[in-house]
Amino acid sequence: MPEVRLSPTSYVVLGMIALRGPSTPYDLKRGVKHSVGYFWNFPHAQLYSEPDRLAALGLLALSTEDSGRRRKTYSLTEDGRAALRSWLASPTDEHFEMRDIAELKLFFNEAGEPENITALAHDQIRQHEKRIEVYEAMVARFGDDESVRPRMLTLELGLEMEYAALRFWTALAGGDLGVLQESRREGIGVRARS
Amino acid sequence: MPEVRLSPTSYVVLGMIALRGPSTPYDLKRGVKHSVGYFWNFPHAQLYSEPDRLAALGLLALSTEDSGRRRKTYSLTEDGRAALRSWLASPTDEHFEMRDIAELKLFFNEAGEPENITALAHDQIRQHEKRIEVYEAMVARFGDDESVRPRMLTLELGLEMEYAALRFWTALAGGDLGVLQESRREGIGVRARS
């Protein structure tokens, strides 16, 4: 098995194919869009080029339609499945990255007008509420479908994060951040560490 | 003023210089490392090349040391300050991006062994606890220093997110995700939307 460092994109492709079965890049694009794509954006061009790289490494097998559109369908090889499984079983030492433009603006707003913050907070509140609605609709729609249950786990994490952000921006807009510290002290966080 | 789309990196550079005053790339690197760098990683090579780009756009002014090391120091021009301020005042329509390897592994673990999740959760709990300690030490150290108070705001957001993640992974490790939904329903989130 070739010794190459695979990127997150690689594993998304391998993982998607593992969950969905043999797929075309377009399938991947759509699959990603309404699952992991919600929290991590993978530009579609990548999902077209990455499978070729993985195929060159022997992790995917390629079969090309011979009818009109000549679609390429990729499937997992044994090596591919092994690579995915070993990644899934290996520890993760990196901390998540947050890439939040709003947080950036908040941080640098010392150089701007105080009222920017109010506007920013209200925008953020709207956005997170909207996203929460989307997630909760998904939970309501698929929540008790046993077959996709495992995939709902990440949705729970997403919801936790959304509510956390919503709490923060709401408190900020209300001018009372103290309430956050209090509620954290009472919360499970403290319990988990004691 | 030239019409170019500036990247987040650009604004980090402009913002850093606005908060710290004239800076060398190395200053930026260090400044970023223990502030915004906690939630958004900017590789240092960028912080060396970006100022040149901004200088070419007239947003930064460059002065070069003539002694030994010939350090380059960049400072804001009027245009630069204006660009930063207009960015700070403009609405942010993008949602944050989460880039969390652990979340990826969780999502795809249908293709792996169930016990991976336990290990993953415990790793994550350790990591988030550690990060929380770091953040809280910063709060304790700088919390009542008026001059840096505004920069503490993002720390509060960071803490909210950390605790949210910690709650999730703790619940997951304990096998009882239901507790999350309940606590969310009682929380400020609901209040904010009613």
Next chain:
DNA sequence: TTTCAGACCGTACGGTCCGGACGGTCGACC
């Protein structure tokens, strides 16, 4: 005074990532 360690500081580079523009292909309906 020379040497050396270790911190400080900067650049180069090859591959990857990125988004947007563009173009081809299909079935459905006129």
Next chain:
DNA sequence: GGTCGACCGTCCGGACCGTACGGTCTGAAA
């Protein structure tokens, strides 16, 4: 057969990224 909108894929230039490497300074040991 023609046209429309959805479907599907590629291309490209520039930004990004991590890492490896190389210089420069301070200060203390030799």
